[in-house]
């Protein structure tokens with residue numbers, strides 16, 4: 001086997017560094033990654049990749065990988081065998097269930113692991129333990145987009161494919177920075193803009209690369225997207241530019257919707273958003289004149305108290321203008337993590353079973369109970385925000401968390417740390433000793449994507465296979481194997497030999513995956529859900545009607561949730577987001593020497609106006625302080641931000657600069673998604689340059 005180890009081989013995989021879902025071949029010799037080779041056959045990216053996909057992989061051989069189970073002893077951990085660790089996990093989780101009931105346990109799944117692993121995690125929670133207390137990190141990002149789409153058009157996924165976006169006459173990007181967060185998708189938009197005469201409108205607080213390229217760049221006041229969206233939709237209707245046939249045939253609720261728009265006049269919108277009436281008319285006119293409008297949005301919209309309502313307003317505007325069910329039109333929420341779409345699709349949410357079947361739906365629940373021999377509760381479970389509070393109230397006693405750095409990623413980090421340290425028993429499963437692992441009682445070493453098989457689903461609902469490139473490092477194991485071992489120690493009798501067995505089971509229980517089988521997604525083949533039993537997939541949604549009763553979409557009334565505002569103590573608005581070189585909070589990319597060399601230290605961007613007003617130089621060290629905590633960070637003066645807007649990247653290696661020490665407890669009113677973008681701070685200079 002030493003000889004076999006040294007053979008050069010190439011294996012197809014799917015990138016784990018964002019939701020675009022690029023795929024490529026990995027060339028290896030032993031554990032050395034020789035190169036990443038994109039292929040013409042890759043459905044999303046063809047021969048392109050971004051810097052993360054190309055250079056981000058050496059973390060798999062990092063010295064810091066967890067290679068053996070760890071068990072807490074006082075303030076430290078000792079290395080344990082799998083048998084010892086699993087025995088303890090089963091005894092403690094089982095004991096808490098026995099003593100306090102199944103709802104005293106919580107499960108956090110992961111948008112980085114495979115579809116099959118997500119399916120098993122929710123099956124463990126629901127089917128083996130008997131609780132719906134399961135959530136994933138879409139709670140931190142795209143749950144509001146899902147809510148807005150579910151209510152209007154009925155499915156929480158992109159309306160068409162990434163390739164379709166190139167066919168739009170107008171692309172509108174709201175509160176998203178795809179050039180850094182979704183690079184290969186951004187490249188497609190850049191190309192269509194340059195070569196096909198596609199128009200580009202960017203609405204954002206920050207003048208990022210796509211804003212620089214846009215035909216129209218608009219900077220509204222923070223958290224006012226709902227108001228300009230409603231105002232221009234009202235204007236479109238007032239001009240008789242709405243699509244009357246589309247509305248008559250396919251959409252319900254027009255009358256009530258129009259009524260709800262009455263207050264959203266151009267004057268009102270100008271006053272609230274700071275966008276001039278002329279600009280608002282220009283925006284409406286661009287939409288009216290475009291042959292196909294695609295709206296792309298991300299955390300700038302969703303991480304607000306009104307994130308769900310604004311997502312609904314985007315979908316309303318598209319319905320009013322007839323921009324669904326044709327290529328190059330529709331709603332495109334941009335999923336952040338590689339598999340946040342799949343984590344939700346496969347049911348790691350407190351209210352949804354796999355395939356978006358409600359846990360409150362008796363028939364759906366009975367189907368799962370019959371297959372699993374379980375009794376799933378009819379009540380939705382706790383989301384991750386409610387779980388944290390329930391820990392402090394003594395109601396949630398134990399937690400099993402997989403591949404999620406909650407202590408770093410959730411808002412109001414000091415509160416999260418307090419909650420996690422109050423758990424009776426806490427299992428963390430990860431590739432690295434994460435910040436969250438510091439609070440664990442047992443740490444289980446997992447294998448990253450290159451060391452396992454399975455599928456990921458990208459932002460356009462495309463299900464793609466990844467193949468094992470390397471053996472698991474040390475004693476680490478694929479997450480699906482670990483969950484299976486825990487389930488069986490808790491009395492289950494799971495016999496999955498390969499992730500394909502898990503997919504086969506999911507396909508029998510979730511109609512949107514009915515025709516998903518591994519032999520249909522071999523190599524670079526892929527399927528976009530919903531997939532019919534005969535294997536026919538659905539690149540473009542809603543051509544046979546919307547996913548609602550009678551196939552009719554529903555307009556949701558306009559309902560702007562006004563944000564919190566600056567006050568005299570906390571006078572600066574703190575925006576936050578990604579950098580090109582990093583994956584989310586950086587827990588894998590920070591371990592990649594190839595990327596780390598290319599990354600600047602953490603910094604806060606401030607505007608030239610603010611720098612001048614306060615006499616702050618580029619390079620100065622400042623303290624930012626919110627009601628919830630403080631960070632120290634260096635200043636970069638740039639016109640990417642303006643006025644009293646600051647921008648702090650979320651990727652950091654320094655605990656002194658973690659943005660979530662500053663963010664607070666406020667959440668989206670419909671989904672509990674933290675309002676990361678509604679953060680106010682004051683700034684104090686600690687040291688000039």
Ligand code: SF4
Nearest residue numbers: 015017018022050053
């Ligand atoms: Fe990976 Fe996203 Fe870059 Fe594609 S665009 S290579 S999926 S990080």
